Amino acid sequence: MLERIEEQLFTDFGNYIDELQSRYTSTITFEKEQEQLASSFFSFIEDNSPILKIFLSDHGRAGFHLRFRDAFAKKVRLNLEKNEEFISSLTVPIDYYLSFITSAFLGLVEQWILNELEKTPEEMAALYIDIITFIKKS
Numbered sequence: 001m002l003e004r005i006e007e008q009l010f011t012d013f014g015n016y017i018d019e020l021q022s023r024y025t026s027t028i029t030f031e032k033e034q035e036q037l038a039s040s041f042f043s044f045i046e047d048n049s050p051i052l053k054i055f056l057s058d059h060g061r062a063g064f065h066l067r068f069r070d071a072f073a074k075k076v077r078l079n080l081e082k083n084e085e086f087i088s089s090l091t092v093p094i095d096y097y098l099s100f101i102t103s104a105f106l107g108l109v110e111q112w113i114l115n116e117l118e119k120t121p122e123e124m125a126a127l128y129i130d131i132i133t134f135i136k137k138s
Helices: 002-021 027-047 049-056 064-080 084-089 094-114 121-137
Strands: none
Touching (some): 002 049, 002 064, 027 049, 027 121, 049 094, 064 094
């Protein structure tokens, strides 16, 4: 039963990742269109936060954090590999790039859950976009 819950969670999570990554065409597009998509993604996280909180806890499902990260990295890799321009412009090995971005994003989600979802999904979406925009400018 827990395996099925986990599988469905990863499938739904992957669908949001697909939608978010399909819109990464420009900063203007990102800032205007991504906010709504990111809000719906963080709403999904909020809706699933009780099970995520259990799975991510020290007493949660063994290895969930690693499976969650790996499922996320696999989905992001599949989407990135469709973008030949991105792949050819990448100046670091893709495995290291994926490790960095997946760990950072999942860390943001975990921190939000640890903080008892003190921010709304809309506030988290704005925070996410602010972080990405800051990194792009640096």
